[in-house]
Amino acid sequence: MFAPLPTPHEMADWDRLSARDFGIMPEMLMENASRAALQALFDALGVKAHSPANKRVLLLAGPGNNGGDATALSRHLHDLGHEVLLLHTRPRQDYKNEAAYHLELALKAGVPTRLATDLDARDLGGYDVVVDGLLGTGLSGELRPDMLNLVRLTNDLGRKAFVLALDIPSGLSGFTGRPLPEAVRANLTVTFEAAKIGIAQPEAAPYIGRLDVRPIGIPRALRKAHAPAHVLMTAGLTDLIEKPGPGLHKGTAGHVLIIGGSAGLTGAPMLAAVAAMRAGAGLATIACPADIADAVKASRPEVMILPLDSGTEWTPNMMAALEPELARFDAAVVGPGLGRAGDTANFLRAWLSTATLPTVYDADALNLLASQKELLKKIGESAIVTPHPGEMARLLDLDIAEVQARRSECCRRLAENTGAVSVLKGAASLVASANGPRAVSPYCEPNLAVAGSGDVLSGILGRLLAGGLDAYHAACLGVLWHGQAGSILARDFPYRGNMPLEIAHVLPQAIKELKGHVQR
Numbered sequence: 001m002f003a004p005l006p007t008p009h010e011m012a013d014w015d016r017l018s019a020r021d022f023g024i025m026p027e028m029l030m031e032n033a034s035r036a037a038l039q040a041l042f043d044a045l046g047v048k049a050h051s052p053a054n055k056r057v058l059l060l061a062g063p064g065n066n067g068g069d070a071t072a073l074s075r076h077l078h079d080l081g082h083e084v085l086l087l088h089t090r091p092r093q094d095y096k097n098e099a100a101y102h103l104e105l106a107l108k109a110g111v112p113t114r115l116a117t118d119l120d121a122r123d124l125g126g127y128d129v130v131v132d133g134l135l136g137t138g139l140s141g142e143l144r145p146d147m148l149n150l151v152r153l154t155n156d157l158g159r160k161a162f163v164l165a166l167d168i169p170s171g172l173s174g175f176t177g178r179p180l181p182e183a184v185r186a187n188l189t190v191t192f193e194a195a196k197i198g199i200a201q202p203e204a205a206p207y208i209g210r211l212d213v214r215p216i217g218i219p220r221a222l223r224k225a226h227a228p229a230h231v232l233m234t235a236g237l238t239d240l241i242e243k244p245g246p247g248l249h250k251g252t253a254g255h256v257l258i259i260g261g262s263a264g265l266t267g268a269p270m271l272a273a274v275a276a277m278r279a280g281a282g283l284a285t286i287a288c289p290a291d292i293a294d295a296v297k298a299s300r301p302e303v304m305i306l307p308l309d310s311g312t313e314w315t316p317n318m319m320a321a322l323e324p325e326l327a328r329f330d331a332a333v334v335g336p337g338l339g340r341a342g343d344t345a346n347f348l349r350a351w352l353s354t355a356t357l358p359t360v361y362d363a364d365a366l367n368l369l370a371s372q373k374e375l376l377k378k379i380g381e382s383a384i385v386t387p388h389p390g391e392m393a394r395l396l397d398l399d400i401a402e403v404q405a406r407r408s409e410c411c412r413r414l415a416e417n418t419g420a421v422s423v424l425k426g427a428a429s430l431v432a433s434a435n436g437p438r439a440v441s442p443y444c445e446p447n448l449a450v451a452g453s454g455d456v457l458s459g460i461l462g463r464l465l466a467g468g469l470d471a472y473h474a475a476c477l478g479v480l481w482h483g484q485a486g487s488i489l490a491r492d493f494p495y496r497g498n499m500p501l502e503i504a505h506v507l508p509q510a511i512k513e514l515k516g517h518v519q520r
Ligand SMILES: NC(=O)C1=CN([C@@H]2O[C@H](COP(=O)(O)OP(=O)(O)OC[C@H]3O[C@@H](n4cnc5c(N)ncnc54)[C@H](OP(=O)(O)O)[C@@H]3O)[C@@H](O)[C@H]2O)[C@@H](O)CC1
Pocket: 011, 012, 014, 015, 029, 030, 033, 062, 063, 064, 065, 066, 067, 068, 069, 134, 135, 136, 137, 138, 139, 140, 141, 142, 143, 144, 147, 166, 167, 168, 192, 216
């Protein structure tokens, strides 16, 4: 369901503790990493055991262990008969520890090597593959000029060659995924043991190419005992929802109550309701002020409407009308199109004091909470709060840039302030509870960046809560389904232009594709 997403420091701890507590020598991990990279490269190029050894491969080895990985890989390729040249950035005698060990093995095996500074870049044509082993997770600060030149050289060669990045494209921060200030643009990144957290950030996407995560022998007991603070959501989460049995009744598939809609904002609750049904809810009902009920209902007969009281604005009296009905519902979504007019804040206050349903708080419910922060504590652990960065900024009294610079920390802080599960939306959406790992979505999908897309997410989350999932897993799975819907739309609408309702409509396909991914 989740894959670990270590920071470079957490990864270095795994490395260190493998030796200290398990006696696994760093030379072994480097050997394993290089063999994993060899297999991933051959898989990507379609090289089989019986294929002719006819590749011309240039390997760039930087000063640290990433360079050691490239060095060990050069030996394997050479031993298989491919034509290799190992270009190292440091004089041979200056390599240390496991990188020095593997350089010695490569030299004994007869791998041709050159010092990078001795070489004229014009001599370097005609390679099929360029291996980027310049820098890994040990990068600190901006690339120094000599390294920046080598990154540029790799990208020049990459116009005609296949670029394999070892662990992470050189120049990218393993923490933030940002280029410092440039980075290798890889066709394939083979990352060792686990994707580093920087790789999952949207800024890294243009550099990674295809990502292949390969184990290198860090013991499972160690990975469990020293689990990283972040995890990546995987398709395996879809297994939380079972295939419906033949005798399923709509009443057992979950009834979602959407609380929203106000004058001029009648579409949002309908989007949430349709999304809940597209995600598999048996029933969806929208509760809204009576005088806008017809506008909300508009052309969708499949969604039920519960008109409350009279007028077009929310009042605390509406809670009195709603309360006797609540037993019919399995979960609620509060906020789509709710507005902030008049007494709406007091309706929300009454809801928080009365209702016990698992609830998603979105949109204007969040803006109202931001202006009455004493209510945040009333939200509680069976709830999900889903701010976008602007709403998060208001909830935490920060500006949007501060939120975006510290997304993970902000997401956790809101979970602590509310006791609920917090979803910080946007590319690589985050899910946090007050304790436990923070989960990062693998999706960066511009097709989801359309008004109403958040209403669709809230409906999906309502359906998953109604299906009995706990708030944390509902939030992760909902973000995953929404993300996959975005990736399906990107195939048909590569320049965007999809409507939010279309996100809801492709949900059944998204769920099917994710299920298929797990089974493969
Ligand atoms: N963890 C594991 O389990 C395993 C990890 N493995 C591998 O190890 C990699 C991490 O290795 P690492 O720590 O040696 O770091 P890495 O990036 O190769 O080089 C750091 C050196 O780069 C330099 N340098 C730094 N900043 C710079 C700058 N701005 N501009 C220019 N140069 C700069 C600096 O050198 P110096 O300043 O001393 O010349 C520094 O010493 C990891 O990504 C993976 O590939 C595998 O072998 C298997 C097991």
